[in-house]
Amino acid sequence: MEFRVLGPVEVSEGGRTTTPTRGKERRLLALLLAHANDVVSADRVVDALWPGQRRPANALRSVQTHVSRLRSALGPAGERLSTRPPGYLLRVDPGELDAQRFVLLLDQARRVAGDDPAGALALVDRALALWRG
Numbered sequence: 673m674e675f676r677v678l679g680p681v682e683v684s685e686g687g688r689t690t691t692p693t694r695g696k697e698r699r700l701l702a703l704l705l706a707h708a709n710d711v712v713s714a715d716r717v718v719d720a721l722w723p724g725q726r727r728p729a730n731a732l733r734s735v736q737t738h739v740s741r742l743r744s745a746l747g748p749a750g751e752r753l754s755t756r757p758p759g760y761l762l763r764v765d766p767g768e769l770d771a772q773r774f775v776l777l778l779d780q781a782r783r784v785a786g787d788d789p790a791g792a793l794a795l796v797d798r799a800l801a802l803w804r805g
Contacts, residue, residue: 673749675769677705679804683749690746696721697742704753704762708769713759770802777802 674684681702682691692698703720704712718731721738728734739760743750752763767773777799785792 673765673768675705675708675764676804677702678770678774678802681705683746685747685749688747690749692742692745694738694741694745696738697745700738700742701746701762704760705764705769705771708762708764708772711756711759711761715758717759774799774802 676682676684680691681698682689683701684690692701699721700717703717714732714735717735717739718727721735722728722731739753739755743753746753754761754763777795781792781795781799784795
């Protein structure tokens with residue numbers, strides 16, 4: 673499974689790529705991926721889904737609806753999205769998030785740059801190739 677945020681937010685598994693079609697679900701997925709493996713409070717989700725906007729009177733219930741829609745949109749990956757007090761958690765295994773791989777490749781490039789400039793450049797190229805769009 674691969675979670676992608678370096679470009680359009682999407683999830684890919686077994687050759688099938690899923691991009692939530694609704695804006696709030698995409699925003700919710702991006703928020704959960706930015707905080708992968710950590711619980712994001714329902715209040716923080718409300719703030720992210722309605723930034724600087726008037727919130728609906730039933731915002732917490734609306735969040736539950738958006739979480740349910742996102743689970744459905746993600747297909748098999750939806751089982752990784754769990755409700756945990758005080759909010760929601762998206763489980764991402766090591767190496768599955770492109771942004772994490774990007775940082776790791778750049779760290780590797782920095783470590784080898786002095787001894788192997790060509791190798792460091794190849795690692796930077798691999799990191800940059802993760803960006804889409």
